Amino acid sequence: MFGRRDTEMPEPESTLPGRAVPVEVPVAHFINGNPLVGPFPEGTEVAVFGMGCFWGAERRFWLLDGVYSTNVGYAGGTTPHPSYEEVCTGRTGHTEAAMVVYDPTQVTYDELLRVFWETHDPTQGYQQGNDIGTQYRSAIYTTTDEQLDQAKRSQDIYQGEITPLGFGEITTEIAPLGEYYYAEDYHQQYLGKNPHGYDCHANTGISYPGLG
Secondary structure (H helix, E strand, O other), X not given: OOOOOOOOOOOHHHOOOOXXXXXXXXXXXXXXXXXXXXXXXXXXXXXXXXXOOHHHHXXXXXXXXXXXXXXXXXXXXXXXXXXXXXHXXXXXXXXXXXXXXXOOOOOOHHHHHHHHHHOOOOOOOOEEOOEEOHHHOEEEXXXXXXXXXXHHHHHHHHHHHHHHHOOOOOOOEEEEOOOEEEOOHHHOOHHHHOXXXXXXXXXXXXXXXXXX
């Protein structure tokens, strides 16, 4: 997952044009067989997270009880229906993201936030470990006003946990979800198809105490 190392967001006039046609993705989730594309069952909700390389990020969420489906894609950018190669140039504005479709009666949004905060370093800016570039930035894209409020409050809580340990300011982008573009077929549930594939995600050892 090593692309061009762009560490500045592109100006709107310099972004790539993209295309009008979306990429084709599998009908079913490789792990659990549930639909990869909506509409999803009534009562489920959608959350989107950027945590660096989306292969490992997606696996962290599909392992949770109460998660109905997951997929990976590109969020937070400008170029319509970008390819992976285009995202890696840094000229689409997107970050690699994981979409999580979940049943809030079985797993709460705060529990998803716990996975988000505890399995990547949210202070690295346009980088996650050895992966450098705007497409690896930390991000939470929300689909409801309640999610937005919870995400912002969770950031303040986690900042309070990591500051005494010598970490810097959290750089996570928190914003309502705009256009979300599915990534190519071979990226979907990549670590289910390639169990020993590249995964930069590990527990940081710094606990997120929750919203309380």
